[in-house]
């Protein structure tokens with residue numbers, strides 16, 4: 001066992017603060033990883049605040065983070081798929097039973113005994129697992145992904161949760177050329193969905209209540225953008241979509257989107273509205289339509305996704321500015337309240353699912369400089385004055401206040 005530095009919340013109301021956490025020494029099949037980047041997923045915030053207490057109550061202290069990119073520093077004797085120096089990734093899962101039908105079928109995400117990267121039962125050290133807001137992690141090689149060398153490691157981090165969450169259902173339902181696909185919502189999940197639908201060759205239509213996002217949507221690959229509050233515009237697409245990916249977690253009328261489906265079309269939910277949503281049976285009966293849900297993805301399909309992105313050179317050059325990402329950063333007030341030190345000390349890349357695509361927030365390591373010294377006993381900074389005062393970005397953030405799917 002060794003100890004490593006991490007950021008943890010001590011309670012549902014505490015900001016994250018530095019602590020030391022234990023990590024197991026790598027066993028025969030383990031990979032020890034120095035973490036370079038970790039995305040910030042809205043699930044992190046939900047878990048820190050124990051907002052999913054009914055489904056998965058939080059054990060404190062909690063170290064969130066399940067979009068991990070890092071470099072292998074040590075491997076166990078029996079490890080065959082990774083070597084020291086490799087760039088690797090870890091997503092939402094670090095273990096499962098490997099024996100159930102789901103595991104044998106490559107769907108570890110659906111295993112009843114799956115262990116999530118944070119706040120899951122730690123079968124090695126006891127207690128709960130600690131996530132990627134830390135400097136080092138030890139993971140069984142089966143749950144460690146290879147990262148293609150041509151992907152920007154900071155930019156690739158969000159693929160490990162938002163990416164696979166949208167990739168998996170679109171692959172499962174065969175999204176591709178000749179199809180018309182709808183993406184509902186253009187937040188963190190939605191923008192990934194647009195990129196993948198476009199990359200798969202589908203005619204991609206974005207439905208949003210924020211027409212201001214239209215330019216972003218088109219830049220990400222959307223062929224059409226529809227204001228979902230415009231009934232006439234919605235009607236023009238009725239009965240025409242082969243697949244709809246619904247990423248919205250605020251209350252909304254599902255029937256309006258089911259009615260957009262062509263016969264045998266599927267609407268897949270990846271957002272999780274807090275309250276049950278009424279579904280009219282007729283929305284499904286007419287056209288033999290399907291309503292489905294999806295939860296992250298298995299290890300094999302996650303690797304397939306990373307390889308696909310690598311093969312397509314989905315890479316953003318360092319220093320590129322991304323308008324959607326910039327807007328996300330302006331909406332960062334809420335995140336800042338939770339993780340003030342991440343921004344000050346260059347620990348992690350931030351991905352802001354509410355506002356837009358991932359973007360490296362800090363880049364000391366990426367810039368080739370020495371890593372920032374660990375802040376040690378530094379106290380977390382108070383919330384920014386703008387956030388505390390309810391800045392425009394803070395207000396915007398609250399306005400969108402919606403629940404994210406309980407992706408682990």
Ligand SMILES: [Zn+2]
Nearest residue numbers: 041043161407
């Ligand atoms: Zn996540």
Ligand SMILES: [Zn+2]
Nearest residue numbers: 097100103111
């Ligand atoms: Zn299993």
